[in-house]
Amino acid sequence: MKIKLINPNTTARMTDTMDSCARAAAAVGTGIVAATSTMGPPSIESWYDESLALPGLLAEVASGERDGVDGYVIACFGDPGLFAARELARGPVVGIAEAAMHAASVIAPSFSVVTTLARTTGMAWHLAERYGMKRFCRSVRACDVAVLDLDQPGSAARRLIVDECRRALDEDGADAIVLGCAGMVDLVRAIEDEIGAPVVEGVTAAVKWVEALVSLGLGTAKRGEYARPLAKRYDGPLADFSPREA
Amino acid sequence: MKIKLINPNTTARMTDTMDSCARAAAAVGTGIVAATSTMGPPSIESWYDESLALPGLLAEVASGERDGVDGYVIACFGDPGLFAARELARGPVVGIAEAAMHAASVIAPSFSVVTTLARTTGMAWHLAERYGMKRFCRSVRACDVAVLDLDQPGSAARRLIVDECRRALDEDGADAIVLGCAGMVDLVRAIEDEIGAPVVEGVTAAVKWVEALVSLGLGTAKRGEYARPLAKRYDGPLADFSPREA
Amino acid sequence: MKIKLINPNTTARMTDTMDSCARAAAAVGTGIVAATSTMGPPSIESWYDESLALPGLLAEVASGERDGVDGYVIACFGDPGLFAARELARGPVVGIAEAAMHAASVIAPSFSVVTTLARTTGMAWHLAERYGMKRFCRSVRACDVAVLDLDQPGSAARRLIVDECRRALDEDGADAIVLGCAGMVDLVRAIEDEIGAPVVEGVTAAVKWVEALVSLGLGTAKRGEYARPLAKRYDGPLADFSPREA
Amino acid sequence: MKIKLINPNTTARMTDTMDSCARAAAAVGTGIVAATSTMGPPSIESWYDESLALPGLLAEVASGERDGVDGYVIACFGDPGLFAARELARGPVVGIAEAAMHAASVIAPSFSVVTTLARTTGMAWHLAERYGMKRFCRSVRACDVAVLDLDQPGSAARRLIVDECRRALDEDGADAIVLGCAGMVDLVRAIEDEIGAPVVEGVTAAVKWVEALVSLGLGTAKRGEYARPLAKRYDGPLADFSPREA
Amino acid sequence: MKIKLINPNTTARMTDTMDSCARAAAAVGTGIVAATSTMGPPSIESWYDESLALPGLLAEVASGERDGVDGYVIACFGDPGLFAARELARGPVVGIAEAAMHAASVIAPSFSVVTTLARTTGMAWHLAERYGMKRFCRSVRACDVAVLDLDQPGSAARRLIVDECRRALDEDGADAIVLGCAGMVDLVRAIEDEIGAPVVEGVTAAVKWVEALVSLGLGTAKRGEYARPLAKRYDGPLADFSPREA
Amino acid sequence: MKIKLINPNTTARMTDTMDSCARAAAAVGTGIVAATSTMGPPSIESWYDESLALPGLLAEVASGERDGVDGYVIACFGDPGLFAARELARGPVVGIAEAAMHAASVIAPSFSVVTTLARTTGMAWHLAERYGMKRFCRSVRACDVAVLDLDQPGSAARRLIVDECRRALDEDGADAIVLGCAGMVDLVRAIEDEIGAPVVEGVTAAVKWVEALVSLGLGTAKRGEYARPLAKRYDGPLADFSPREA
Structure with missing residues (x-):
């Protein structure tokens, strides 16, 4: 089982600490893939910071889907982008x-x-x-x-x-x-x-929660609100984020 | 009084329609400045679309502040980025x-x-x-x-x-x-x-609501949750969004 | 646009102060008609006071309807008689x-x-x-x-x-x-x-709120709960309050 | 024990029916005093009707207090004036x-x-x-x-x-x-x-509920919200309703 | 009218005190039958105590039904077993x-x-x-x-x-x-x-509340959730508690 | 890690089915101990059934504590006795x-x-x-x-x-x-x-949830409401259930 732990801020040393705690908590057979957002705020301390952390976070979920990740932990206590991430992911996404x-x-x-x-x-x-x-x-x-x-x-x-x-x-x-x-x-x-x-x-709790859901065979419900985003063409500097056909 | 109406999607013809309705509803003396987001989704129909609409939306609020705008209307029914926009704005920000x-x-x-x-x-x-x-x-x-x-x-x-x-x-x-x-x-x-x-x-209702608040001398509360974002340096393609000292 | 500001207590000097604040807040083209209740308590400081303020308040709404008033402000913080006033009024009624x-x-x-x-x-x-x-x-x-x-x-x-x-x-x-x-x-x-x-x-906020609603063409919903009171004959000293056919 | 059952509308035949049901339900030793409001609507079918029923209702509570009534039933399903009646009454007041x-x-x-x-x-x-x-x-x-x-x-x-x-x-x-x-x-x-x-x-339920409360020695709490109305002079046709010093 | 007051703990002197207070509060014609649970905790001060008090309590309700009791008071402030007791009883069951x-x-x-x-x-x-x-x-x-x-x-x-x-x-x-x-x-x-x-x-309040309900002819609703328990055979030391056909 | 799965009804074949599903869901290193209640109802379909299931359920928790169980699953959808079980247990107790x-x-x-x-x-x-x-x-x-x-x-x-x-x-x-x-x-x-x-x-979900909590080192909070029951002597047939000093 592969769980991606996404630090939605850009501070790699926070990711490292979370990564080692997550590995210590994970079961045998669980691989933790820790990722640091490549764009946006170095810490999330306002609604504005949170808003600007979303593109970097969602890019990590999108690449996780391409890499066959089984489930995700959003590793910031505001649980930024939780619902958007669920639209992208097949597996479970849990906020800390x-x-x-x-x-x-x-x-x-x-x-x-x-x-x-x-x-x-x-x-x-x-x-x-x-x-x-x-x-x-x-x-x-x-x-x-x-x-x-x-x-x-x-x-x-x-x-x-x-x-x-x-x-x-x-x-x-x-x-x-x-x-x-x-x-x-x-x-x-x-x-x-x-x-x-x-x-x-929350970081370790979320890792265990995702492990549990994945091993129960439970993924995100794909009818209704958490369905994949409709394919459309985005404009400007964010064009790369355009949702594509499944 | 200058009210900025921000269409957080990139479809200019929607902005035009809203602009003319807003102008028709506005009081004598109210100037409507309609803006179309320059980046992100052409329509907002998922949490993912909404997330990627936030940078473009917040850029318009930031430029509105530099231009002395008195109040803002966020012209999408999901009221995206409402709280983040309030952190940036001195005047009132109303969602439709x-x-x-x-x-x-x-x-x-x-x-x-x-x-x-x-x-x-x-x-x-x-x-x-x-x-x-x-x-x-x-x-x-x-x-x-x-x-x-x-x-x-x-x-x-x-x-x-x-x-x-x-x-x-x-x-x-x-x-x-x-x-x-x-x-x-x-x-x-x-x-x-x-x-x-x-x-x-909502578009016309929000225009009138902002008009009312501005003429009452009411702006966004700047203690606590809606205070300006702390200054910090953002990384990567979103570096331009870094919040600065007031 | 004609907005009637009703002071539901009988103290005229409070009406005067509210009237001048309301006028200062009103837009060009908005006429404020301030009325002091002609019967009941000089101030509303209990549920009992509020109850006895209702006839005087509702008489002012009824006469406002005959005078073509576009909207009403109920100018006491308990918002007395708000729902009853809405039954009488075509336009919006807002409590402070x-x-x-x-x-x-x-x-x-x-x-x-x-x-x-x-x-x-x-x-x-x-x-x-x-x-x-x-x-x-x-x-x-x-x-x-x-x-x-x-x-x-x-x-x-x-x-x-x-x-x-x-x-x-x-x-x-x-x-x-x-x-x-x-x-x-x-x-x-x-x-x-x-x-x-x-x-x-609230007084000035309500004036602006009524102004906004009237200029949006919004009046009180006349189906269901806020429909006009059924015509019937009241008895005793309150017979003059009998609701009539529309 | 003396319980006053107040019909807040002016239709005496409704009072009569309620009175006989109340008497049938009352315990030995409970006296039912049924009163029909002497002013206002013959039936309560709107917020407006209810508002105009309040003076007549409260007059009956006030006279009940002078007559040593132990508790009250407000016999209309909207429970009109319940809180105002509690301000006047020493004993319990129950809505149907x-x-x-x-x-x-x-x-x-x-x-x-x-x-x-x-x-x-x-x-x-x-x-x-x-x-x-x-x-x-x-x-x-x-x-x-x-x-x-x-x-x-x-x-x-x-x-x-x-x-x-x-x-x-x-x-x-x-x-x-x-x-x-x-x-x-x-x-x-x-x-x-x-x-x-x-x-x-509700009529019979309220009679039994008042009986229960009175026999438990429980009256309306007289600190705070249900305290007697402050004495003040009312104006106009409702001057007789002026609350007096206790 | 016969009201059974059940002390769900085993301390008889508490029952005695409650019994005399209940008798003092009861109307002429109301018989109070006070019962002390014959098994379980002497006082209820935890969820565990409450759980172990239930068999003794429910045994008293079951025997009350055989004895033609009209209504019940559960005389412990946690109102233990209230819903289960209602399944057994025809008349009303009130918690203190x-x-x-x-x-x-x-x-x-x-x-x-x-x-x-x-x-x-x-x-x-x-x-x-x-x-x-x-x-x-x-x-x-x-x-x-x-x-x-x-x-x-x-x-x-x-x-x-x-x-x-x-x-x-x-x-x-x-x-x-x-x-x-x-x-x-x-x-x-x-x-x-x-x-x-x-x-x-609560003890006296509940006695009066049961008196009121019984004299109104109101018993426990027997459709749905409060219907009699389905007949089935219980095992082990609790076999005597098996619910039987009505 | 030892997790006790308690079937609070007395039907062993239900326990067997749940046991095999729980084992299939459990992680390597997790031992499942499935127990069938030895007293009370064969199925729980009413509040009464649930009440009589509690002694048997709590006996299993108590013996689990003596056997060094790390966490518990209460395997009936009504989650009977959840709070009482938490008072007894050091580790986590989860309802299905x-x-x-x-x-x-x-x-x-x-x-x-x-x-x-x-x-x-x-x-x-x-x-x-x-x-x-x-x-x-x-x-x-x-x-x-x-x-x-x-x-x-x-x-x-x-x-x-x-x-x-x-x-x-x-x-x-x-x-x-x-x-x-x-x-x-x-x-x-x-x-x-x-x-x-x-x-x-719920059975498998609860097994995974207990596994997660135990591996996080989280047990039941022992201050306040979930503290061990106070030691006292129970009477009658339930005397064996008397809580003892820790």
Whole structure:
């Protein structure tokens, strides 16, 4: 089974970290193909960044289809382009927020999301609603760390995240934590040890979720909303993205 | 007052029709600047089309800001890039689905949306939910007409739309109709005459809604989620889209 | 275009203030006809007050219809009698809470309502739900000022309102403010300057919303729930209110 | 215990029928005081009718308070003026739609409302939402019978109602029926026999609900929203309704 | 009329207290038959306790049917086995949480639940949702008292409960209190006196609610979900519970 | 990894079928331990059946804990005792309805549930709500086949299920099917071939979901609602179920 993990931002060192976490989580026989977007923002911290990340992301899904990929992980907590990617893909496409929220709702009566910047908390609430997970979500808390500072040596990021997780448990009554940024993928166990409650991270959760769906023989429904885009000719600098006949 | 009406697809003849309807609806003193996207899909009929329409759309908002535009209409019923556009704009940005649903909810206890392709009905429901208009929306009905066939001479489109509107009134109990495609802008009065119930069209509704907000001195809230995107350097073919310091 | 602004309480000096704000906001060619209710409460601060304000309000709508009025603004934040007024009117009828909430939901991801008395906060939540705006409404806050004290010289009202607006932004995470009382109509700019976030006021918003709907040719849907009341003979002191054949 | 049953329309023969049904349902020791409104519409079939029924209704609550009434039933399925009446009353005030929906939700997993005119179905949905009963309500069906024709000799009303009840059970999957008009009070058993499913009627349900609350020592909460209206001087023909100091 | 009050835990002294409160609340002519479960947990403080309380509870309903009982009260605030009991019973079955929440929603615009252990607050929210009462419920607060300590002489329980009720009124804006444990049945008046707001207790409310339904001739709907269980042979130690042909 | 698959009814041949499907789906290294409940109903087709299935189910979870089981699948579509089982278990516990609905929501914009008896459709809606999956669920359809007839040779069951699946796709607009009974586990591929849309079956989905969670190191949150039951002494025939100190 071949799973493509797509980092929709252009920062390769984030892809590398996610790749190694994904490989550690994958089952024997699962091949992880990690790809970094070749165009657009180096981190996704606004609706604008997300919009401009979509072409690069979708190019990776399109090439994955040509390469016989079995399923995809969209490795950014905003789950950008999830529905568009499903239109392109035969196999399942899972967002890391989607997988993490599903997992958290199964192991705990409620969870809180701890993310980076305050301006992205609205995006997390949008996703929780879209996936039906709003009823489990006690709060979305930001610790005001920039995405690309998460793995800087000497950064206070981990301390700030742990503090925010504790507040989610104590003040909001959450029973588990969902980490709201792909850049936090390697902090899971450390945070879990400190706070004493389950911490769910989406990259690895999504890898396992795709593995499960593929091995169940489940692909994306191709009637209706997730059908392949109609073939048409795009104009200008994006002409290469024109959808073709199947 | 200068209002920029952005057609996020690349089909100029749709822009022209919308432009003349918008001018007819605008108040004395309102200047309409109609723009056709210079890149991406010629019509938006899938999540994929929508994703690839975003760069072209956002480029028009960015240039609008440089030109001192007071407010924007996003002239496609999926309201693509609405939140990203609001991050860029100082003035108000209104989607045509948003404006049409608001208007319909004020003049009628309920409405139905009549749109083009069945695969886009899910998108309309997403918007109804996002705007709080789901409670007014009795149904979203598709008449299976391609967007670009709407204005073909001799097309059966108008007949199919009228039939679907009638079914919405009779079978779903709707009290008014929202036309679910920017390409239907010039059909409003004809349909209204045939069905005997209010028909709301989004392009003109959005123009009036922007006019109203601008004349009230209301612009987009710049704290929190709609703040300007953080300055950063984008990579590859989309480098020109890099957000800059304000 | 003739828009009738109806103050459903009997306090003429509130009507006067609203009238001058409405005129300032109206477009060239829009005539504002401001009317003060001739019977009932001098201010509406309870469900009981609201109930007794309805006959006076509806009498003004009925006379407006005889006078060829094109659209109506109900100028009290509880939007009293909105649905009954729509049954009487051919043109659109807009409540000031409705218009303000719509406007706020377009320019900001969320808003809070700041109103006068704590006992009316439930009413504001009812309206937010009825209009589908609950999802945008972070909180409804009261500053415990009586409606008729709002414009008393030397009143602490403005200070109390500003403080409550600040708390809504800081503690509840609102991005914009909706002023929850028609008596606050002339305070908008001053408050906005102090708090640095958009402040939406309903009287002017509703005037612009009615202007927009009328110029779009949209009137109230006359099938179903908003159809004219059936003709019948009322008894007793309210016999003059008997609905007649159209 | 003294329970006042208020018919908010002016048709005394409806009051009489309700009165005898209420007496038959009341416990030993419960006195029923039935009152017919002395002003306003002879039947309530629109939002306008409802609005003009409020003064007469509230006058009866006010006089009930002077007479030491222990609790009130508002005997019209729109539950007009429920919240205003609660502001006036010390004891409990129950609407017949409220009581009937509560009762139906306890004895059946779902119910449908069968009412008179199609134009009032929206009102029934409003109430279902307000009381939290929307999740139990499968449908609101109208049988297009005018309220005052319900008890005409030879009327087809009963047949039409039974047919609509059957459709609610068979087509909508309802498990019980709520009769949506006070004028149907004496038809309950006959309909129940014909359709073979529980039929809930609100007048008697509300009488029992008030009895229960009064005997539990429960009155209306007087902090917050249901506090007595503030004393103030009303103007014009409604001056007599001015709320006074307690 | 014979109403069976079933304590689904095995602690007879709780049954006795509830029995005497129920008798005091019952109308002349109502016979209360109080039963203590003969198997399972002595108090219900977890989902596990609740699950193991079901056989004992349902055995009491089954024997009640053989004894011609007219209606049932399930006297534990989790309303365990409510739907299963309705399948067995001809008459109405009311849970004490259900009755208390209904009553509170009628006399107050909102309520808070004050219960014993924090781990059961989720259960109370589940019930509020199931009954449509979530919209009235401001908060569920626990005072961390074990159920069986409630009536210990010298226990601090009453003080803790009163403090938590006060916080619900002051901090959460509740207008009334619902006591969230059958063991609090005899504290109602004392708490009400101290906090000055209505306090609703479910055992007595449910008795009155069943009385009302029975005297209205309303039993459980026997089509669909609440139909008698299909006859089948159970195995093992629970064979005696096998449902039989009616 | 050891996963215990618990059939909460007493019919061993259903367990055998599920066991072989689960083994086929499991990863290398996953051991499936299938257990049939030793007490209670042979099939679960009512709330009563479900209630009486709980002791047998929970006994299997308790013994699983003593045997070092890593995670559990509750293999009945009503997901009986899910929360109680989570209180007992250290590892994850997944219901088959829960897993199937999650999976369906990821591969399709909407799904319908096709189940056995009409009386259990309410139960499926309850679960959809509890898991946040109501927004994806177009309908719950019953094909009126008894659970134990599903695998009878010559049974019309498969034909009836396929017909109902087709109606869900065509009439309700579903994009995928969730099979609503554990007894349908071996019909998945055959149905999928006939209807041409994804069919999700819960037993195998839950096995994969538990595998995923266990390999992610995620167990049930032990603070709050899912904490171990408090130790106490149960009475009567269920004394053996008394929760003990950890």
